[in-house]
Amino acid sequence: MNEMGKTDTVVQPQSSLLELKKMFFLYLPVCIGGYIVFRVLIVLPLWFSSSTEQLSVLRIIFIILGVGALAVVVLGAVRAPRWVEKPIHVHYRHWAPAFFATLVILGSIGGHLVASAKINSNLALEKVKAHFEKETAEYKMGRNAQ
Amino acid sequence: MGKQLASALYISIGILIASAGLVSTFSSIDQGVPSYSTSPQPCTTCSVKSGEVLHARLVGNPSLSNFDWHVQQGRGALIAAGRNPAELIVIPDQEIRWTHPGGELFSLVFDEADNLVRTNIANTSFFHSYFNGVQESVAVMDTSLGHTAPVPLFGTIRDASGRATHVIHYPSQTTLPIGTSSSVVPGSSGMMQLVQRPPVDAIQCIELANRWGEDCLSEAWDTWVDCKRLAEQRFTMALYSFTGPAAITGAAIVGGVGGAIGIAIGLPSGVGIVLTGSIGAFGGAILGGSFGHLLDILNAYRQLQFDFENCLDDYLDAMKQCRAETALKIGFCTVGAGN
Structure with missing residues (x-):
């Protein structure tokens, strides 16, 4: 009991190897999961969207996702504990969401680029198709005029 | 003393690999837009297939x-x-x-x-x-x-x-x-x-010329579709690729830093350095590889824009040629018929 009448929590010192073990099992899934999310975000526009409208919506979603993830990183940095205060696995636990969010930001940028590429492809198709149809109609008109 | 030496060695190796990785990464990035030139190649005995340019x-x-x-x-x-x-x-x-x-x-x-x-x-x-x-x-x-x-x-x-x-x-x-x-x-x-x-009949001749023009146009369209498809294939390939140099760079940098931190916070010098560094290196590889991959996609995106413009130019040129040749054919029809 202390002066305030509360029971003191006795913190047992952890061995460095135990800290590392915790860190390892926390950090590894975050790394792998983050990378999978990153790759999936990039190829997402190829899998699900084909029309320009859908792709435009997807681009907006990517922007929102990227900004949200950026906020997570910034908040993580602001609220990060000082290095000397905590065992190392606590630091890793704290930085894991920021790490994950960084991958989400990168994935959102990639996905945005892919969606833009598909939109450009659609626009190019429409442009050339219109040109082609116009020219073909002219040739047909020429034939009918004979 | 031994700990300091291990630390120095670890960081030196990390910096060395990082430098190699960085050079490799940025040399590949600096190549910029790869050229898919259609300029003529030296040729002294060319065989030509039907329809080939x-x-x-x-x-x-x-x-x-x-x-x-x-x-x-x-x-x-x-x-x-x-x-x-x-x-x-x-x-x-x-x-x-x-x-x-x-x-x-x-x-x-x-x-x-x-x-x-x-x-x-x-x-x-x-x-x-x-x-x-x-x-x-x-x-x-x-x-x-x-x-x-x-x-x-x-x-x-x-x-x-x-x-x-x-x-x-x-x-x-x-x-x-x-x-x-x-x-x-x-x-x-x-x-x-x-x-x-062939015997000249102006009307038939003009009709044939117009039909030829339509075929020529279809051919130009097919060429454009092929051109676009190939450009998109190149882009898609970039999406599924993995970036080695960037991953190595990230792994080395974070591994080196992780090892140094491991030493600084007083983890057991042998196991601590290696484990901290390795886990850091793994995270670094993920981040570095992802960043490198993103740069690849950015490069592929620029290349795609460039390819689209080229395809469009080729298509417009082909259209112009179709138009010119059809007009010429029609002109000859008129001359041949004595008009």
Whole structure:
């Protein structure tokens, strides 16, 4: 009991190897999961969207996702504990969401680029198709005029 | 002392690998937009398939020292331009026209028996002869255009199935493989092999010309679709690729930093350094690899834009050519019908 009448929590010192073990099992899934999310975000526009409208919506979603993830990183940095205060696995636990969010930001940028590429492809198709149809109609008109 | 040495060694190796990785990564990035040029490749004996567009620059032959021709062949038409600027347009089964840079045009109109029935060349030496004893040929000497020498004519005319039916060549004594030309002997006459001219019916002829124009247009469209598909394939391949150098860079940097932190916070010098560094390296590889991959995608995106523009330019050029050739064909129909 202390002066305030509360029971003191006795913190047992952890061995460095135990800290590392915790860190390892926390950090590894975050790394792998983050990378999978990153790759999936990039190829997402190829899998699900084909029309320009859908792709435009997807681009907006990517922007929102990227900004949200950026906020997570910034908040993580602001609220990060000082290095000397905590065992190392606590630091890793704290930085894991920021790490994950960084991958989400990168994935959102990639996905945005892919969606833009598909939109450009659609626009190019429409442009050339219109040109082609116009020219073909002219040739047909020429034939009918004979 | 040992700990400091291990730390120094670890960080040095990390920096070394990081430098190599960075150099490798940025050297690949600095390449910028890769070139998918369609500029002509040096070629001395080119074989041409039906419908194929061939560019041939003839170099290195002493007899060609005065000429540096580019030959474009395809869709049965042949267009040649070179250092001695002139444009030859050969229309299969019809007439032959030759445009000079000054705007002069000489046209040759032949009847079914290959008799020259109309030309705007003032002094044309014209005679029948036989080439290889098989196909009928006509030799033409242009003396009206102020040239010190006749301009060489060469090329191949193909029928609808793509079979080479006639060869235009110069000078008359030389048989030339497809896609080559020869030097000009001053004062000599050129030989030009002609096609059999079909009976002319203006309306039918114009209709055929328009139909040809439509086919030409469809071909241009197909070419554009192929071009676009290939560009998109290249882009998609970049999406599924993995970036090695960037991953190594990230792994090395974070591994090195992780090891240094491990030492700084007093983890057991052996296991602690290796484990902290390894886990850090793994995270770094993920981040570094992801960033490198993103740069690859950015590069591929720029390349895609570039490819789209090229495809569009090629398409517009093909359309222009279709239009010009169709107009020419229709023009010949009118001339042939005596209108």
